[in-house]
Amino acid sequence: MTTNSSFSEQLLTWFDQHGRYHLPWQQNRTGYRVWVSEIMLQQTQVVTVIPYFERFMERFPAVKDLAQADIDEVLSMWTGLGYYTRARNLHASAITIVEQHQANMPKDVEALIALKGIGRSTAGAIISQAYNLPGVILDGNVKRLLTRLNAIEGWPSQSQIDKQLWHIATQLTPDQRNADYTQAIMDIGATICKPKQPLCVACPMQGQCLALAQDKVALIPTPKPKKVLPHKTISVLLLKNQYGQTLLEQRPSKGIWGGLWSLPEFSDLKALQTQLALNGLPTKTKPLAPIKHIFSHYKLTIEPHMLVLNSSPHKVAENSKSQWYDNQQLHTIGLATPIKKLLEKTP
Numbered sequence: 001m002t003t004n005s006s007f008s009e010q011l012l013t014w015f016d017q018h019g020r021y022h023l024p025w026q027q028n029r030t031g032y033r034v035w036v037s038e039i040m041l042q043q044t045q046v047v048t049v050i051p052y053f054e055r056f057m058e059r060f061p062a063v064k065d066l067a068q069a070d071i072d073e074v075l076s077m078w079t080g081l082g083y084y085t086r087a088r089n090l091h092a093s094a095i096t097i098v099e100q101h102q103a104n105m106p107k108d109v110e111a112l113i114a115l116k117g118i119g120r121s122t123a124g125a126i127i128s129q130a131y132n133l134p135g136v137i138l139d140g141n142v143k144r145l146l147t148r149l150n151a152i153e154g155w156p157s158q159s160q161i162d163k164q165l166w167h168i169a170t171q172l173t174p175d176q177r178n179a180d181y182t183q184a185i186m187d188i189g190a191t192i193c194k195p196k197q198p199l200c201v202a203c204p205m206q207g208q209c210l211a212l213a214q215d216k217v218a219l220i221p222t223p224k225p226k227k228v229l230p231h232k233t234i235s236v237l238l239l240k241n242q243y244g245q246t247l248l249e250q251r252p253s254k255g256i257w258g259g260l261w262s263l264p265e266f267s268d269l270k271a272l273q274t275q276l277a278l279n280g281l282p283t284k285t286k287p288l289a290p291i292k293h294i295f296s297h298y299k300l301t302i303e304p305h306m307l308v309l310n311s312s313p314h315k316v317a318e319n320s321k322s323q324w325y326d327n328q329q330l331h332t333i334g335l336a337t338p339i340k341k342l343l344e345k346t347p
């Protein structure tokens with residue numbers, strides 16, 4: 001196990017020469033800014049996050065601005081970043097911070113973990129990066145680095161291995177320069193100990209890396225056991241009225257694309273046509289090219305069908321929240337990404 005007390009010193013020396021100091025959330029560091037950046041950075045690369053972070057901070061510069069915002073606006077600022085639960089949790093937690101913490105970001109791990117959407121590693125990143133306290137982090141990049149350094153085989157999210165990695169990460173966390181250390185360990189994982197073709201020759205840890213010594217770098221970390229993703233097909237109705245507007249429905253707050261706007265959805269074309277007939281609308285629709293979308297737990301094929309009306313019915317499905325939108329309004333609402341792309345290429 002890597003317990004060398006000089007680990008953090010070596011890492012910080014590397015960071016002083018090669019680390020990233022100019023990321024927007026490293027300027028004017030506050031708990032709120034670091035929190036938002038950490039949530040955006042989950043499953044998403046730094047270069048993608050930067051423009052989203054800057055726009056988000058311009059619109060919601062403080063936690064109370066976010067708490068007071070309409071969730072629809074928050075989701076629209078998130079459109080394209082994916083994993084929208086992150087945005088809903090961010091908004092819900094901003095409200096909790098205002099109501100229960102007098103709009104001050106909590107400074108201890110337990111209080112942070114009690115907020116929606118903040119796990120142990122994110123809490124550690126917030127307290128180390130915002131307050132320079134010894135917060136322990138174990139995100140995907142750090143897991144990869146630690147499993148290789150210690151030649152730990154087996155899928156890292158397995159509970160025994162996860163526990164072992166938390167223990168190692170805690171042992172290695174220094175008592176000072178915590179903000180730099182956290183950035184350094186994330187940076188080295190992201191830029192040197194990369195998933196594929198890690199740059200071992202440039203790595204300050206190469207002398208103590210067991211995976212390198214045992215020629216197992218390409219085998220560690222052990223990938224997650226594969227399971228075949230189920231496949232689902234749905235039909236959606238692209239309905240236009242006499243003004244060229246599109247009928248959109250707001251999805252329920254739970255489930256995929258929760259709270260986002262999308263097209264009326266049906267299990268298949270027959271169900272779509274039945275609903276049109278029930279509303280006294282024409283049932284002859286024009287099929288558009290199918291769209292494929294992959295979620296973490298299933299694959300989805302969307303079959304769009306277009307219908308142009310010379311009227312504006314309020315809705316096509318019962319119990320749905322529907323509204324007609326002009327093309328120019330579409331960027332002001334949170335839209336499911338594949339639907340946004342479809343609407344952009346459909347006049």
Ligand code: SF4
Pocket residue numbers: 145148149192193194198199200201203204205206209210211212217
């Ligand atoms: S030597 Fe290579 S595998 Fe080992 S920690 Fe460094 S980059 Fe990762």
